[in-house]
Amino acid sequence: MKKIFLSENDMPKSWYNIAADLKTEPLPPLNPGTGQPLGPEDLAPLFPMALIEQEMSPQREIAIPEPVQAALKMYRPSPLIRATGLEKALKTPAKIYFKYEGVSPAGSHKPNTAIPQAYYNQQEGVKRIATETGAGQWGSSMALAGQIFGLDVKVYMVKVSYNQKPYRRSMMQSWGAEIVSSPSPDTNFGRQVLAEDPDNTGSLGIAISEAVEDAATRDDTKYALGSVLNHVLLHQTIIGLEAKKQMEIAGCSPDIVIGCVGGGSNFAGLAFPYLRDKINGADIDFRAIEPTACPTLTRGAFAYDFGDTAQMTPLVSMYTLGHTFMPPGIHAGGLRYHGMAPLLSHVVREGLVDAYAYDQVEVFDAGAIFARTEGIIPAPESAHAIKGAVDAAIEAREAGEEQVILFNLSGHGHFDMSAYDAYHAGELTDYRPTDEELAKGLSVTEGLPKV
Numbered sequence: 001m002k003k004i005f006l007s008e009n010d011m012p013k014s015w016y017n018i019a020a021d022l023k024t025e026p027l028p029p030l031n032p033g034t035g036q037p038l039g040p041e042d043l044a045p046l047f048p049m050a051l052i053e054q055e056m057s058p059q060r061e062i063a064i065p066e067p068v069q070a071a072l073k074m075y076r077p078s079p080l081i082r083a084t085g086l087e088k089a090l091k092t093p094a095k096i097y098f099k100y101e102g103v104s105p106a107g108s109h110k111p112n113t114a115i116p117q118a119y120y121n122q123q124e125g126v127k128r129i130a131t132e133t134g135a136g137q138w139g140s141s142m143a144l145a146g147q148i149f150g151l152d153v154k155v156y157m158v159k160v161s162y163n164q165k166p167y168r169r170s171m172m173q174s175w176g177a178e179i180v181s182s183p184s185p186d187t188n189f190g191r192q193v194l195a196e197d198p199d200n201t202g203s204l205g206i207a208i209s210e211a212v213e214d215a216a217t218r219d220d221t222k223y224a225l226g227s228v229l230n231h232v233l234l235h236q237t238i239i240g241l242e243a244k245k246q247m248e249i250a251g252c253s254p255d256i257v258i259g260c261v262g263g264g265s266n267f268a269g270l271a272f273p274y275l276r277d278k279i280n281g282a283d284i285d286f287r288a289i290e291p292t293a294c295p296t297l298t299r300g301a302f303a304y305d306f307g308d309t310a311q312m313t314p315l316v317s318m319y320t321l322g323h324t325f326m327p328p329g330i331h332a333g334g335l336r337y338h339g340m341a342p343l344l345s346h347v348v349r350e351g352l353v354d355a356y357a358y359d360q361v362e363v364f365d366a367g368a369i370f371a372r373t374e375g376i377i378p379a380p381e382s383a384h385a386i387k388g389a390v391d392a393a394i395e396a397r398e399a400g401e402e403q404v405i406l407f408n409l410s411g412h413g414h415f416d417m418s419a420y421d422a423y424h425a426g427e428l429t430d431y432r433p434t435d436e437e438l439a440k441g442l443s444v445t446e447g448l449p450k451v
Contacts (some may be wrong), residue, residue: 002084004246006077012241013064015234018272018343020060021279027317029233030304034062035449038314040049045216046223048124051117054231062234065118071115071148074379075104076238085373093402094396095252096389097195097330099270100241100376101410108411109224109266109378110141113235116321117224118145128152128221130214132264133183133206135161135334135381136168137225137411143177152220156182156190158209158336159202160329164263182207189213191308195263203326204263204337209310217310228307228318228341236269244273247406254284254406260384261288261297261355264341266410271353272343272405278352281288286353289388291363292326293431296320296340297348297355299438302446307339317451318345321433322441325365328431330360332420334381338441356388359430363387364423367413379411380419 019026019095023132043052054062083096101109121129129151133139141157146153146201155177162181172179176330180186182202183193187210193200200206208225216222225232245340249252257274262280267288278284290297297319306312319340321327327336340348347353360380367383369390370376385407396403413420422428433441 002082004080004249006242006245008073008077011069011073011077013069014061015064016237016241016273016276017057017060017234017389019230020058021276022223022346023315024350026342027331029342030315030449032306032311042060042314044260046212048066048120048126048222049122050120050418051231052387055229058175061345065119065281068116068119069128070255072112072238075078075100077242078103078239080243080250082250083374084228087367089227089373089434090390090393090397092397093400094394094405096393096394097247097250097254098409099239100405101239101266101408102376102412103428106137106141107414108141109138109269109408110138111144111234111237112238112269113226114138114145114224114263115148118142118149118151118217120224122149122151126151126220126222128154128218129224130154130211130221131224132156132211134158134171134204134336135379136165136415137334139177139179140168140171140175141226142224143172143175146177147175153177154214155179156184157180158169158207159200164331164418165166165415166406171415171425182210182212186210187213199328203309203419204325205309206306208392209312212308213310213314228339230343232265233268233341233343236265237272238265238271239269242271242405252404255362256285256287256404256405257344258287258385258388258392258405258407259288260335260336260381261340261344264344266408268341268344270406275347275352278340287388288348289307289384290355290357291330291335291384292386293330293355293357293433294321295433298339298357301445302345304449305339305445315448316342317337318342320445321350321438322444324444325441330431331380331416333431335345335384356385358387361428364392364428368423376409377413377420378409380416382403382410385409393428
């Protein structure tokens with residue numbers, strides 16, 4: 001069976017919260033002013049109370065509201081596809097399956113959380129959302145969700161991606177959002193960055209600072225984040241919950257689960273429902289794949305750090321490269337973030353998930369093989385997961401083992417063709433930060449609370 005579909009009636013009615021099954025509790029987020037654990041009142045200026053409750057919830061299952069389910073049915077359930085062409089090309093005995101999230105209107109997994117976030121904000125009377133975006137997948141998803149629930153949306157898009165991906169901008173504008181290049185002249189912090197460095201290419205940390213400042217200075221506006229936070233990872237578990245039903249139909253279960261990681265949402269979305277099985281004794285290998293240019297898990301430090309450059313966010317315990325770290329302008333803009341989701345950081349630290357890093361060119365090599373064998377041109381971010389799956393399949397071939405590999409194809413690359421132009425012209429470059437650069441980035445965490 002090449003593709004496995006579920007009916008709309010089979011779509012999960014609840015999200016899965018891994019916090020309920022962890023053997024050890026993650027360290028709490030801290031108020032940077034007091035150094036004390038964060039309370040709901042600390043987050044109230046930025047988020048609606050329903051999302052704050054989800055952020056801090058110990059409940060294993062949280063019901064998906066019916067209006068959210070109705071909106072998600074525009075594209076969910078998403079298909080599970082067996083990569084038979086890739087298997088044949090690799091001459092592997094492994095079975096390779098992928099959950100394809102590129103079927104959403106925005107072309108990625110991001111609407112899975114943009115839609116509920118917009119809904120909960122609309123329910124509490126919010127009129128406007130301020131947010132940031134790296135590659136544009138989150139910004140376009142929030143623009144779509146804002147259109148569904150009648151919210152105005154302002155997007156601060158990292159400058160290097162703003163220039164690389166003009167059609168992502170067009171997509172956001174088509175759904176009614178306002179987009180500016182970050183760092184921008186629209187906020188105090190943006191003006192400060194531009195004054196110090198007019199040619200600054202931007203980072204997710206800077207764009208987050210601008211969006212948080214925007215939301216904090218307007219009564220009609222809340223902030224929305226597309227990854228990292230607990231409630232975002234919670235919403236994304238609809239991916240893995242569907243995949244479990246589909247793998248049962250396929251008559252097998254994964255030995256290896258793979259996803260790319262920048263902030264951690266698409267990996268967690270697929271992996272966390274399966275990670276519950278591993279916590280309870282199942283033998284499953286989890287591989288989180290990041291770029292060598294921004295090696296948060298593989299070369300970063302586990303520490304308390306800010307989620308943004310201007311130090312406006314709470315302090316969270318995570319693997320980090322330091323909130324001032326400026327990753328180079330690789331085409332996988334969604335993976336250019338200095339930190340990693342606290343929940344994902346926790347399970348990596350506990351030894352439940354392994355981290356791998358790949359160079360840009362070898363990732364595009366894998367993406368090109370996938371396009372030629374499966375017909376789907378993957379987003380550069382998603383191509384990291386493909387590279388992980390290719391390596392796992394080759395390992396199975398060399399060992400003569402019939403492994404079952406499952407990965408998340410988190411989005412298509414139709415708006416990333418300039419990156420593929422550069423790849424086919426042999427113009428892509430690999431980047432690896434030096435130890436000195438990483439040490440400089442991490443030095444900003446030295447005066448912060450210790451883990």
